Structures are given as structure tokens and as C-alpha cells.
Amino acid sequence: xxxxxxxxxxxxxxxxxxxxxxxxxxxxxxxxxxxxxxxxxxxxxxxxxxxxxxxxxxxxxxxxxxxxxxxxxxxxxxxxxxxxxxxxxxxxxxxxxxxxxxxxxxxxxxxxxxxxxxxxxxxxxxxxxxxxxxxxxxxxxxxxxxxxxxxxxxxxxxxxxxxxxxxxxxxxxxxxxxxxxxxxxxxxxxxxxxxxxxxxxxxxxxxxxxxxxxxxxxxxxxxxxxxxxxxxxxxxxxxxxxxxxxxxxxxxxxxxxxxxxxxxxxxxxxxxxxxxxxxxxxxxxxxxxxxxxxxxxxxxxxxxxxxxxxxxxxxxxxxxxxxxxxxxxxxxxxxxxxxxxxxxxxxxxxxxxxxxxxxxxxxxxxxxxxxxxxxxxxxxxxxxxxxxxxxxxxxxxxxxxxxxxxxxxxxxxxxxxxxxxxxxxxxxxxxxxxxxxxxxxxxxxxxxxxxxxxxxxxxxxxxxxxxxxxxxxxxxxxxxxxxxxxxxxxxxxxxxxxxxxxxxxxxxxxxxxxxxxxxxxxxxxxxxxxxxxxxxxxxxxxxxxxxxxxxxxxxxxxxxxxxxxxxxxxxxxxxxxxxxxxxxxxxxxxxxxxxxxxxxxxxxxxxxxxxxxxxxxxxxxxxxxxxxxxxxxxxxxxxxxxxxxxxxxxxxxxxxxxxxxxxxxxxxxxxx
Amino acid sequence: xxxxxxxxxxxxxxxxxxxxxxxxxxxxxxxxxxxxxxxxxxxxxxxxxxxxxxxxxxxxxxxxxxxxxxxxxxxxxxxxxxxxxxxxxxxxxxxxxxxxxxxxxxxxxxxxxxxxxxxxxxxxxxxxxxxxxxxxxxxxxxxxxxxxxxxxxxxxxxxxxxxxxxxxxxxxxxxxxxxxxxxxxxxxxxxxxxxxxxxxxxxxxxxxxxxxxxx
Numbered sequence: 001x002x003x004x005x006x007x008x009x010x011x012x013x014x015x016x017x018x019x020x021x022x023x024x025x026x027x028x029x030x031x032x033x034x035x036x037x038x039x040x041x042x043x044x045x046x047x048x049x050x051x052x053x054x055x056x057x058x059x060x061x062x063x064x065x066x067x068x069x070x071x072x073x074x075x076x077x078x079x080x081x082x083x084x085x086x087x088x089x090x091x092x093x094x095x096x097x098x099x100x101x102x103x104x105x106x107x108x109x110x111x112x113x114x115x116x117x118x119x120x121x122x123x124x125x126x127x128x129x130x131x132x133x134x135x136x137x138x139x140x141x142x143x144x145x146x147x148x149x150x151x152x153x154x155x156x157x158x159x160x161x162x163x164x165x166x167x168x169x170x171x172x173x174x175x176x177x178x179x180x181x182x183x184x185x186x187x188x189x190x191x192x193x194x195x196x197x198x199x200x201x202x203x204x205x206x207x208x209x210x211x212x213x214x215x216x217x218x219x220x221x222x223x224x225x226x227x228x229x230x231x232x233x234x235x236x237x238x239x240x241x242x243x244x245x246x247x248x249x250x251x252x253x254x255x256x257x258x259x260x261x262x263x264x265x266x267x268x269x270x271x272x273x274x275x276x277x278x279x280x281x282x283x284x285x286x287x288x289x290x291x292x293x294x295x296x297x298x299x300x301x302x303x304x305x306x307x308x309x310x311x312x313x314x315x316x317x318x319x320x321x322x323x324x325x326x327x328x329x330x331x332x333x334x335x336x337x338x339x340x341x342x343x344x345x346x347x348x349x350x351x352x353x354x355x356x357x358x359x360x361x362x363x364x365x366x367x368x369x370x371x372x373x374x375x376x377x378x379x380x381x382x383x384x385x386x387x388x389x390x391x392x393x394x395x396x397x398x399x400x401x402x403x404x405x406x407x408x409x410x411x412x413x414x415x416x417x418x419x420x421x422x423x424x425x426x427x428x429x430x431x432x433x434x435x436x437x438x439x440x441x442x443x444x445x446x447x448x449x450x451x452x453x454x455x456x457x458x459x460x461x462x463x464x465x466x467x468x469x470x471x472x473x474x475x476x477x478x479x480x481x482x483x484x485x486x487x488x489x490x491x492x493x494x495x496x497x498x499x500x501x502x503x504x505x506x507x508x509x510x511x512x513x514x515x516x517x518x519x520x521x522x523x524x525x526x527x528x529x530x531x532x533x534x535x536x537x538x539x540x541x542x543x544x545x546x547x548x549x550x551x552x553x554x555x556x557x558x559x560x561x562x563x564x565x566x567x568x569x570x571x572x573x574x575x576x577x578x579x580x581x582x583x584x585x586x587x588x589x590x591x592x593x594x595x596x597x598x599x600x601x602x603x604x605x606x607x608x609x610x611x612x613x614x615x616x617x618x619x620x621x622x623x624x625x626x627x628x629x630x631x632x633x634x635x636x637x638x639x640x641x642x643x644x645x646x647x648x649x650x651x652x653x654x655x656x657x658x659x660x661x662x663x664x665x666x667x668x669x670x671x672x
Numbered sequence: 673x674x675x676x677x678x679x680x681x682x683x684x685x686x687x688x689x690x691x692x693x694x695x696x697x698x699x700x701x702x703x704x705x706x707x708x709x710x711x712x713x714x715x716x717x718x719x720x721x722x723x724x725x726x727x728x729x730x731x732x733x734x735x736x737x738x739x740x741x742x743x744x745x746x747x748x749x750x751x752x753x754x755x756x757x758x759x760x761x762x763x764x765x766x767x768x769x770x771x772x773x774x775x776x777x778x779x780x781x782x783x784x785x786x787x788x789x790x791x792x793x794x795x796x797x798x799x800x801x802x803x804x805x806x807x808x809x810x811x812x813x814x815x816x817x818x819x820x821x822x823x824x825x826x827x828x829x830x831x832x833x834x835x836x837x838x839x840x841x842x843x844x845x846x847x848x849x850x851x852x853x854x855x856x857x858x859x860x861x862x863x864x865x866x867x868x869x870x871x872x873x874x875x876x877x878x879x880x881x882x883x884x885x886x887x
Contacts, residue, residue: 651822652817655810655814655822658810662810666803667779670782670785
């Protein structure tokens with residue numbers, strides 16, 4: 001039996017077992033059972049992904065499973081890459097869930113949430129494995145429904161959860177509808193709904209149809225991926241969902257939006273005209289910049305991580321856009337590198353974002369707050385969590401020794417090493433894209449320095465942080481696994497080179513970009529190499545060497561109190577807060593962020609020169625949401641109110657509506 | 673021979689529907705509905721004879737009992753309790769109603785053409801009659817004030833659907849027809865209760881009185 005089939009089948013069976021276990025197992029053992037089964041589902045999914053990226057293809061058609069269309073599954077290297085990614089994330093999150101959900105039987109450990117968790121993972125595995133439009137849409141909707149239920153896990157806990165779920169439900173359904181329209185249009189135009197038939201018929205499509213399908217589907221997929229301006233659900237849902245769900249959604253589910261764009265743009269439609277990719281690139285650039293800016297000024301840790309997801313998705317989309325443009329401009333070697341950069345960044349982001357969301361969950365569980373301004377001092381109280389979070393921060397900040405660095409470097413290479421003979425538009429677009437990546441990376445460093453420095457170092461600024469204790473071993477084990485994967489991706493990404501080569505050549509986007517890499521990543525067609533292993537050895541060696549030299553040559557260490565201007569002992573109130581840390585950046589990007597600030601100064605009763613209290617309030621509303629979505633919501637609301645006039649309470653009127661609708665449908669049939 | 677009888681039954685089926693629009697006495701409406709039930713059962717019997725199919729005969733029997741005996745009986749019982757004999761002021765007057773019925777019948781024939789093209793046969797060719805009766809039933813329910821007229825409208829819709837099912841597919845499985853019939857019986861029983869209550873509460877059965885319940 002085929003390896004992909006066996007492991008994927010095992011994953012689905014296990015997910016069924018997990019669903020039943022979530023319902024049947026008593027609260028005391030429920031989280032352990034569900035977490036273990038979810039981890040097993042993830043491992044099975046990852047194994048099928050490994051089999052698929054190492055060249056084992058598999059497809060099957062099960063006509064009896066669903067009426068009319070049946071179920072078609074087809075796994076190729078591209079699907080395998082995403083199966084591996086989702087499986088890996090689920091395996092880590094499963095282990096983490098055991099300790100995180102706990103034995104209370106409430107919130108994330110409640111019967112419903114526990115039962116849905118493995119089903120959600122299975123639905124995510126089904127999306128890349130789908131081999132026809134109907135199967136894909138079914139899996140997509142199953143995934144959306146399951147994730148919505150999981151977002152609602154803590155709906156008794158706070159009202160914000162319901163509002164977040166409502167936003168998510170509305171946006172995910174709208175996204176589903178446009179994807180449905182696009183794919184149905186595509187299937188109707190080529191006269192077949194299996195991906196194989198679409199691939200065969202795509203060459204004969206008119207540019208209007210393929211362009212329309214691309215626009216519709218990209219809108220839906222980009223909204224699932226959380227690209228700005230289709231992102232408002234993301235900071236809400238990621239912040240309000242339980243942290244293991246946030247990790248699954250941000251690290252795995254969001255990537256399936258990316259998968260949809262790759263599958264449609266490069267595989268099913270086989271590439272497209274330049275304007276598609278320039279549009280996608282613009283979307284990516286806006287997402288990257290706006291996402292990281294909002295993340296930099298966010299004081300809520302999970303909101304920060306959520307906006308950082310938008311940013312990373314933006315970078316991935318930028319890579320895809322570069323790949324599409326270079327492929328269209330006849331530079332397949334660079335296109336291959338860009339595609340590889342995008343796919344590798346998807347994997348890297350999955351790695352470090354799983355770790356960071358799990359870390360945030362750990363902190364939230366210990367301190368009871370997501371507000372960075374009320375944290376601090378956690379490095380003493382939660383040393384293991386802090387160390388693991390640091391690994392994630394290193395990756396997310398895209399600094400050397402972190403895994404994000406490699407893929408962003410690849411992305412920059414693909415943007416810099418292009419053939420100059422590409423036309424005026426590309427001559428302008430490529431340097432702009434480079435500038436966007438550079439600015440994003442810079443602000444990203446500030447963001448994660450803030451997250452780690454303000455959140456974990458110095459003294460606690462809140463009671464919750466002061467009373468924090470280290471998380472249980474299963475949570476640390478899950479985070480440890482994620483950290484190990486991140487470190488592996490950072491130091492020896494070459495192990496993924498053959499898999500990436502197979503994915504890229506499978507998409508006919510270019511030759512294998514990383515062909516023949518050993519310890520050094522050697523880019524095919526570009527005179528450029530990088531050796532992460534030697535960078536790591538060098539950096540670690542230098543640091544250790546400096547420390548040793550300092551010990552050996554310097555004077556003996558002394559312990560002295562920190563300088564306090566002679567104003568008594570230092571207190572936590574004197575520390576840098578997250579708001580204060582981001583304030584300079586907020587000033588620089590004042591026009592983009594448009595913060596609402598208020599400073600109230602209360603004078604002393606005796607003299608106007610003596611200040612008794614200063615109150616500072618700042619709100620950073622999401623401008624895209626305020627400008628784009630609020631008017632839309634108001635308009636829909638107004639239409640809804642106006643439509644009440646249609647319902648007068650008269651039975652005759654209602655019957656007349658039905659008759660009119662029936663006659664209209666029949667007439668439409670006759671006229672056609 | 674069977675074809676001509678079938679056409680006769682279909683003609684009667686459509687004519688009774690138009691008659692329901694034309695007459696205002698509620699008692700006459702019920703009589704016309706009974707005749708229509710006879711026509712529908714006749715269609716089913718003719719199909720059963722044509723195909724020598726026992727199950728279709730069973731369906732014909734069930735339809736006959738329900739439409740000729742049970743439903744008219746229930747309607748007459750309602751009429752006995754609610755002392756209103758005539759549909760006094762329909763929302764659309766009778767002459768216009770008849771014109772509308774003609775237009776709806778034309779629409780039904782035009783819309784059913786692709787359906788007939790699927791399997792051209794004398795029985796399928798008569799299927800538009802069912803669609804026309806369904807549309808007329810809808811029109812009746814939407815334009816008449818008295819509750820009984822509206823029940824009759826709903827029954828016309830159901831008769832139309834049943835006729836299309838018979839004519840287009842050449843017989844409905846017994847189980848499906850039983851389910852539909854049980855549903856219909858329940859609907860009429862509910863409407864009976866509603867009508868009686870309406871009469872008790874408002875002194876009439878004009879359904880627009882219910883508008884007072886709207887917030």
C-alpha cells in the first residue's frame with residue numbers, strides 16, 4: 001500500500017477517534033486523550049507529507065462517499081509540503097494541549113471544543129489533499145466551521161470572544177462564497193471539476209475568465225491568509241481564541257490561503273499575465289508593512305503576534321508575486337528561487353509562530369493577562385518558557401540564528417538577482433519590493449525586541465506577573481519540540497532543499513532552485529550562496545570567545561546597585577512599558593497609524609504650577625477597518641432596516657412574494 | 673384510447689383550477705376541488721393501467737381517498753363552523769384573475785418545454801398542466817381573503833405538484849406519495865384549527881387581520 005495513502009488514512013481514522021474521545025472521555029482525562037490523539041493525527045499527516053515531498057504521488061476517487069460529485073484526493077509534492085507543515089504544527093500543538101487545556105473540563109477542555117480539535121486538524125489535512133473542486137470546497141468549509149467553533153471555546157469567558165467569532169464567521173463565509181464562485185466558474189469554463197481536467201483545459205481559457213477566476217479566488221484565499229485589507233478577523237480571532245487554537249490557526253490554517261493561491265495560480269492556471277502578480281505583490285507589500293506596523297505598536301501580546309502573521313503572509317505573497325512575475329518574464333531560475341523562498345518562509349513562519357503563540361498561551365495562563373504593559377519579570381519566574389520564547393523571537397525577527405532569516409534572505413536574493421531586461425515596471429517594482437522587505441525586517445526587530453524585552457525581562461509590573469509560575473511539563477515539551485524544529489530550520493535548512501526542488505519543479509515554475517546543496521545553500525542560476533551552519537558556528541563561537549576573553553582579561557565581577565539618580569530604590573513604575581517603547585515608532589508613522597491620544601493634566605488645588613496627576617490615554621484603532629469595513633457594516637445595517645418595510649405582517653403579501661419569485665425564476669428560464 | 677382519456681383528465685384538472693378562481697361561493701370551491709381530486713386520481717389510474725404497475729395503482733388509490741373523500745370532508749366541516757358563504761372582496765377581481773390564470777398557464781407551458789424535451793411522450797407533454805395549476809393555486813392563495821380560499825389555494829398547489837410528479841416521471845413511489853399526503857393532511861388540520869381560532873378572535877377569517885400581531 002502507498003505510504004501517503006496509509007498515513008493519510010491513519011490521520012483521518014485517528015481524527016474520528018479523537019472526536020469520539022473528546023465527547024466520551026471524562027473531564028479528568030479528556031485533555032490528555034484529545035491532545036495525544038491530535039498529536040498522533042499531526043504525526044500521521046506529517047509522515048504523509050514527507051512521503052509526498054520525497055516523490056510518492058497518490059490519487060484516489062471515491063465516487064460513493066458523497067452524492068453527485070464523490071470525493072477525489074490527489075497528493076503531489078506541493079500538497080505534501082503543506083501536509084508536512086500542518087502535520088508538524090498539529091503534532092506540537094497536540095502535546096501542548098495536554099497541559100494547556102488542563103483537567104477543569106471548561107473552556108478549551110469542554111466536551112465540544114475537545115471533540116472539534118482533532119477534526120479541525122483532519123479538515124486542514126484534507127484541504128491540500130483534495131483533488132477536485134467539490135472536495136476542496138467541502139474541506140475548506142469543514143475547516144472554516146471547525147475553526148469557528150474552536151474560536152468560540154471561551155465564549156463564557158468574555159464578550160469579546162463572541163464579537164471576534166462573529167467577525168470571523170462573516171469574513172470566512174464571504175471568502176468561501178468568492179472562492180466558490182471562482183472555482184465553479186473555472187470548472188464550468190473547462191468542463192470538468194477534477195484538478196487534472198482543469199490543468200488540461202486551462203490553456204484554452206479566455207483571459208477574461210482566467211483573470212476573473214484568479215481575482216475572485218485570490219480575494220477569498222487572501223482573506224483566509226489574513227492579508228491586509230482583508231484581515232480584520234485575524235487580530236480578533238487570534239487574540240480571543242485559546243492559545244493552542246491560535247497557534248493552529250496562525251501557523252497552519254492561514255497557510256492554506258497561501259496554498260490556494262499557489263495551487264490556483266501556478267498549478268491549475270499554469271501562471272498568468274504580469275498584472276496578476278503585480279496585484280498580488282502590492283497586496284503582499286501592503287500586508288507586510290501595515291501588519292508589522294500594527295504589531296510594533298500593539299500592547300496586547302496575542303494581537304501583536306496576530307498582526308505579525310499578516311506581515312509574514314505579506315512577505316510570502318511577495319515571494320509568490322516575484323515568482324509569478326519572473327516566470328512570466330522568462331527568468332525561470334529566479335522564479336524558482338522566489339517560489340522556494342515563499343514556501344520556505346511559510347514553513348519557517350509555521351515553526352516560530354507555533355512556538356510564539358504557545359509561549360503567549362503559557363504566559364497568559366501564568367499571569368492572566370495578554371497586556372505587555374502588565375507583564376515583566378517573567379525570565380526569573382518562568383525561565384524555560386522565556387528561553388523557548390526567545391528562540392521563536394529570534395526566528396520572527398529574521399535575525400541570523402533564527403529560521404526566518406534564511407527565507408527572507410532567499411526572498412531578497414530573488415528580488416535582487418534579476419535580469420535587468422525586464423521592462424520599466426519591473427525595474428521600479430523590484431527595488432520597491434526590496435525596500436518593503438528591508439523596512440519590514442527592521443520594524444520586525446523592534447517589535448520582537450519589545451515583545452521579549454518588555455514582556456519577560458526586568459521586574460513585574462502587574463500582580464499577575466509577580467505571581468507567575470512555570471507551566472506544566474507537557475506545555476514545555478510541546479514548545480521544546482517547536483523550538484527544536486525552529487533551530488533545525490535555522491541551522492540546517494539544506495535538509496529541505498531536495499523537497500523544495502521537487503515542489504518547484506512539480507509546479508513547472510522553474511528548475512530546482514536549490515539543486516545540489518550540501519551544508520551550503522547554493523542557488524541554481526544565481527551566483528549566490530549562504531551557509532547557515534557556518535554562520536551559526538561563527539556567531540556562537542564569537543559570542544563564547546568574547547565572553548571567555550572578557551572573563552580571562554577583565555577584572556573580577558562586582559555586584560553593585562543600578563544607578564537611580566539618587567532618587568531612592570528603582571521601582572517597576574520606572575520601567576520601559578510596551579506603549580512607551582513603541583512611542584517613537586508611533587510618532588514616525590503617525591500619518592499611517594493615526595493614533596487617538598488624550599493627555600489630562602490635573603493641577604493641584606493650591607497652585608496651577610503644581611501637577612497632581614497626569615493621565616495619558618491612547619487608542620490605536622485599525623484604520624483599514626474604520627475606513628473600509630465600518631461604512632460597509634453601516635450600509636448593510638441600513639439595508640436591513642429598510643428591508644423591514646417588506647415584512648408588513650400581511651400573509652397575502654408574503655404569498656405574493658413567493659408567487660413573484662417563482663414566476664421570475666420560470667420567466668428567466670423561458671427567456672434564456 | 674388511454675392517451676385521449678389522459679388528455680381529458682388533464683383538461684378537467686386545469687379547468688377545475690380555473691373554475692376555483694371564477695366561483696365565489698366557498699361551497700362551490702370545495703366541490704370543484706373534489707372534482708379536481710377525481711381528475712388527479714384518474715390520471716394516476718390511467719398511468720397505472722398504462723404501465724400495468726401495482727404500486728402506481730396503490731398510489732392512485734391513496735390519492736383518491738385523500739383528495740376525494742378526506743380533504744373535502746375536512747373543508748366542509750370548517751365551512752359549517754364558520755358562517756361565511758362567499759369570497760366577498762378578493763384583492764384582485766375575478767375578471768383580472770382569469771386573465772392572470774391565462775398568463776400563468778402560458779408561462780407554465782413555455783417554462784416546461786425543456787422538461788418535455790428531456791423525454792418526449794404524451795404523458796410528459798401534459799406535465800405543464802400541473803405547473804399551471806400550481807401557479808394558479810399560488811395566485812389564489814395570494815389574492816383571496818377568506819381562510820378557506822387560501823386552504824384551497826394550498827391544496828391546488830399540492831395537486832399541481834402531484835400531477836407534475838405523475839406526468840413527468842410516470843409514477844411516484846408509494847412511500848414518497850404517502851409522506852406527501854400525510855404532510856398535506858397535517859397542514860389542512862393546522863389550518864382548520866387556525867381558521868376556527870381566527871373566527872373566534874376576530875369574528876371573520878380575513879387573514880390580513882393577523883397583521884395586528886406584527887410588531
